Structure formats: C-alpha cells, structure tokens
Amino acid sequence: MNGRSAMRLARLQETLARGGTIHLSEAARLCGVSEMTIRRDVAASDGAMVFLGGRLVMADNPQYAPVYSVDEQKDSHFQAKHRLCEQAAGFIEEGDTLFIDCGTTLLPLIGLLSGRKQLTVVTYALNVANAVSTLPDVRLVLLGGVYYPASQSFGSDDMNHSIRRLGINRAFFSAAGVHEQKGVSCFHFHEVAPKQAAIACAAQRLLVADESKIGVIRPAYFARLDDFDVVITDGDMAPSPESGGPRIVAA
The missing domain is CATH 1.10.10.10 (Winged helix-like DNA-binding domain superfamily/Winged helix DNA-binding domain)
Structure with missing residues (x-):
C-alpha cells in the first residue's frame, strides 16, 4: 500500500x-x-x-454487524467443519477435561468423543450440551445463566469465575473472525467472558476456524492469535514464527 x-x-x-x-x-x-x-x-x-x-x-x-443464528450456520461449510474437528480430536487424551465453545464449528467434535473414557466436557452452549448428553461415558458440566437463542448459549456475570475454578486440560474455541493483526472475534459480547476465562486457565488452547473466518473482523474481540497454542484451519494462514506464535495445523 x-x-x-x-x-x-x-x-x-x-x-x-x-x-x-x-x-x-x-x-x-x-x-x-x-x-x-x-x-x-x-x-x-x-x-x-x-x-x-x-x-x-x-x-x-x-x-x-451481520446477524448470527446457529440454525442458519449449522449447514455452512459442513464438510470443512468435520475435517477440522477430525484434526482437533487427535489432540484429546483419555481423562481430559475439555472446554468446548459455542456455535456450530465444534459440533462434529462431539461425535468423535464416543467410546473415549473418563472425559469431561465443560460448555456454556445448549446445542453442545444436548449433543454431549447422548454420550453415556462423557461427564457434562453445563454453565448456566441468561439464555441467548441466536447462539444457543448462556451468559452470566459469574461464569468466568466458574470456569477459572475448573481444571481444563484442553479448550477448543470457535470464532466468527480471525485476523492476523486485529485478533480473534465473535458476534456476541456475552461470549467474551467465558472464552477469555477458558483461555486463561486451560493447559492447551486450540482455535478451530474454517476458511470463511480468516481475515474477518467481528464486533466482539476476545483474544490475540498468540493466545492460542494451536490453530486448526483450512484457510490461508502463514506458518507460525519461531518467536512463539501458535502452531498452524492445516486440515
């Protein structure tokens, strides 16, 4: 320029x-x-x-900002989301406590938990919780509060404190926008506190984003790219620098 x-x-x-x-x-x-x-x-x-x-x-x-609806997004980039979640599932170990974010990107990950032992899933998303509830061997922790139908998720003032009290091995995040300079963002401001709390306390932070999210900025900023240990994407992202950026996993 x-x-x-x-x-x-x-x-x-x-x-x-x-x-x-x-x-x-x-x-x-x-x-x-x-x-x-x-x-x-x-x-x-x-x-x-x-x-x-x-x-x-x-x-x-x-x-x-465009209006976001889980119902409208569930079929968007359907195959890509499955490929991304297959990569994400490879990071999960037996006995893990997992934070799984709201939205539709991570829903295919739930089906990949079937048959795994001693897993706990922490979420504030009703659609994620409903999917986890069908898995008999996975313990579910659903964080409540005021319900937001557009994202099928809950928000409350003390949710971040609840998350910080938990021992989370791996936190899986979705996003509506992933921009190398402007950071990672979503549509809804009530999602910021639980996302940031999980980033702060998880042993490993993984961002899962299909190519439609790359280079996009949404209203509610919640993290820098280097707040994540791993970015799993099918979008065009440069390999991480040796100076401490996230590991980029192509799907």
Missing part, C-alpha cells in the same frame, strides 16, 4: 470514527478519487473497514 492510499484510508477511518456510515460515492468525493480506487484501497487494507450494501462501515461497529 502506498502513502497516498494510507492517507485516504486514515481520512475515511477518521470520518467513520464519529459513527455512522459513508456511501461509496461520498467516500470517493471526500478523497478526490474514483469509487474503484476506494474499493482497491479498502481491499488492500487491514480489514478495519468493510463495505455493507454499498456503504463503508467500521468492521468492529456492532450496530452494523
């Missing part, structure tokens, strides 16, 4: 920082360039701004 492009992006971000949106044509007039140039600038940027219906918005503005 050249200096003029960076200056245009900075001007647009300054305008958007006051709130609201900018139509593409308005952004072009503001910067004195064509609409195509604005599109190229945004496409080459760090993902802080996105187009929504022909208007430019800040990617982390929750007012303009």
